[in-house]
Amino acid sequence: MKLRYAGVCRVCSADLPAKTPAIYERSTKTVRCVEHAGASATDEPAEARVTVPDPASTSEPTVPPTPEPVIDTGTAGASARREFERRKQRREDRVREKHPKIGGLLLALSDDPQTTTAWNTGALGEERLGAGLDSRGSEQLRLLHDRRIPRSRANIDHLAVTPTGVYVIDAKKYAGRPHLEVEGGILRPRVEKLLVGRRDCTKVVDGVLKQIEVVKGVLGDSVPVHGVLCFVEADWPLIGGSFTTREVAVLWPRKLYSRLAAADGPLDAEAIAAAHQQLARALPPA
Incomplete structure (x- = not known):
């Protein structure tokens, strides 16, 4: 030697x-x-x-890898839960102030209005889906929950960064069967409507499309961005049921989990971590 x-x-x-x-x-x-x-x-x-x-002990010293920054991944359903509690408390204070003696009884015998309970329903849907996503999180599936959109009162329920791209996920807890209704076609403009039971939910598709644009504004064109509407307790059929409207996938939690588990995609582990950090900085917890 x-x-x-x-x-x-x-x-x-x-x-x-x-x-x-x-x-x-x-x-x-x-x-x-x-x-x-x-x-x-x-x-x-x-x-x-x-x-x-x-000679075996005289090799160059090993440089420890730079630790990843600590990221606040957020709490699923946190902002919806806070809004529900705020509205509920405001109603309780109002009733007790107006009826000091029987306010407690009136509250016990009456329910919160639908405009209040809707926030609780939304929070439950986000919390349930968030727990399922967190149980599957890994270096190949990095998650962010309840992210605030700058200069807006809106928020993004969930973001999942995977080898196949970033998924913008809107969780909904609606009763009924989701289905697509198409109007027009050859002679008239094609119009797609998202219905859950008889309820027209087309506007929630518009909301996901706006969220996709926000995420693309953060990441640019180098990372694929996918939109998802996930109905956590809808009446899905035993066979089939999922569909796509205006490039937004409409499905249920287990179908979403299997889609996020796909390993073949353009993003490697380093790119996944970088996109996750970039989104966490640009879109703070709501």
């Missing part, structure tokens, strides 16, 4: 500069010049012994 450090031949005491070809004896941690390659351990003069660092 070529010596990493200067040494002295243990047999003839000849100086051996660094990078000189020599024989290294691991058992005694000494060196011999090439002229004494056949010498045995018994004929080494004690005064000629020199300790040479083990």
Whole structure:
């Protein structure tokens, strides 16, 4: 080997500069010049012994990897839950102020208005889907929940960053069967309507499309962005049922989980982490 450090031949005491070809004896941690390659351990003069660092221990120091920044991934349904509690408390305060003596009884005998309970329903849907997503999170599936859209009162329920791109996920807890109704066609403009039971939910598709544009504005065109409407407790059929309207996938939680698990895509682990960090900075928790 070529010596990493200067040494002295243990047999003839000849100086051996660094990078000189020599024989290294691991058992005694000494060196011999090439002229004494056949010498045995018994004929080494004690005064000629020199300790040479083990080449195996003199490798370059390992630089520890830079730790990833701590990211607040958010809490699913947090903003909807806060709004429900705020509205509920405001109604309770109003009733007790107006009826000091029987306010508690009136509250016990009456329900919150639908405009209040809708926030609770929405929070439950987001919380349920968020728990399912979190249980499947990994370096290949990085998640953000309840993200605030800058300069807007709106928020994005869930973001999932995977090898196949970023998924903008809107969770809904509606009763009824989601289906697509198409009007027009050959002679008239084609119009797609999203219905859940008899309820026209086309506007929620518009909402997802706006959220997609927000995410694209953060990431640019280098990362694919997909829109998803996930109905967590709808009346889905046993076979089939999912569909796409205006490039937004409409499906249920298990169907979503399998789609997010796809491993073949344009993003590697480094790109997934970078997109996740970029979205977390641009879209803080709501």
